[in-house]
Amino acid sequence: MNSPSALSRPSHVHLVVVALLVGLLVATVSLVRGDGDPAALVKFGEERTARTEHAESEMGRDVVTFSDLGHDGQFFFIQALDPLHVDPEVHASLLDRPIYRAQRMLYPLIAGVGGAVPAGWLPWSMLATNLAALALGTLGTARLAELNGANRWWGLAFTLNIGMVFEVDISGAGVLAFAAAIWGVVMLEQDRAREATAWFLVAVLAREVMLLFLGGVIVLRWLRTRRIPWMLGAIPAG
Numbered sequence: 001m002n003s004p005s006a007l008s009r010p011s012h013v014h015l016v017v018v019a020l021l022v023g024l025l026v027a028t029v030s031l032v033r034g035d036g037d038p039a040a041l042v043k044f045g046e047e048r049t050a051r052t053e054h055a056e057s058e059m060g061r062d063v064v065t066f067s068d069l070g071h072d073g074q075f076f077f078i079q080a081l082d083p084l085h086v087d088p089e090v091h092a093s094l095l096d097r098p099i100y101r102a103q104r105m106l107y108p109l110i111a112g113v114g115g116a117v118p119a120g121w122l123p124w125s126m127l128a129t130n131l132a133a134l135a136l137g138t139l140g141t142a143r144l145a146e147l148n149g150a151n152r153w154w155g156l157a158f159t160l161n162i163g164m165v166f167e168v169d170i171s172g173a174g175v176l177a178f179a180a181a182i183w184g185v186v187m188l189e190q191d192r193a194r195e196a197t198a199w200f201l202v203a204v205l206a207r208e209v210m211l212l213f214l215g216g217v218i219v220l221r222w223l224r225t226r227r228i229p230w231m232l233g234a235i236p237a238g
Helices: 012-033 049-059 073-081 098-102 106-111 119-147 152-159 162-169 174-189 193-206 210-225 230-237
Strands: none
Touching: 012 119, 012 152, 012 162, 049 073, 049 119, 073 098, 073 106, 073 119, 106 119, 106 174, 106 193, 119 152, 119 162, 119 174, 152 174, 162 174, 174 193, 174 210, 193 210, 193 230, 210 230
16 A cells, blocks of 8 residues: 555656646747737747748748747747758848857757748647657656655756746747756766766757756766766767
């Protein structure tokens, strides 16, 4: 028979359900603000007319816009149309800084399935990618909590992080990047350096700023072991 303490602990399924509900709630608010237009998930800006017009041309209809410049989702939308910049004159030329944006290629590559997803479906596939990443990050945080003797419910610290909520709202790459970084730490805590390196590589390919996170991890690793994990830092940096 299960003990009361065991029954009070959430299963992984419970954590995933909560994470998905939070993500869907955020997406629903965006859709309501955009009168039900899925493009509201991407946050096109009124003042960035060239990008909005390009999206409308690709989708074959008008799209809802938000005040001022919009948010990063519009750049990832354009990247997802051609994530590897095979035809940069058509899509990448509309990015504000194409080379800089290309450093954040993993999220649009996954969401656009390498450019195969039709433009009209991209807002949904971008949301689906972030929902999956939200669940992944929640499970990783729960596992990290368990490894340190805490309850799995601490996994919701990832779900309810205001930064993650904001990234879901604007269809940004931060959820995928942070989820991968969390799993990198989990692998290190289990002395699985190769798997950790792979996860940190995913994190950096999603958002190059995760190199700062990785730098902190390397410093902590050095303080604990007095050894510098060269491979852990060199591969993602490269």
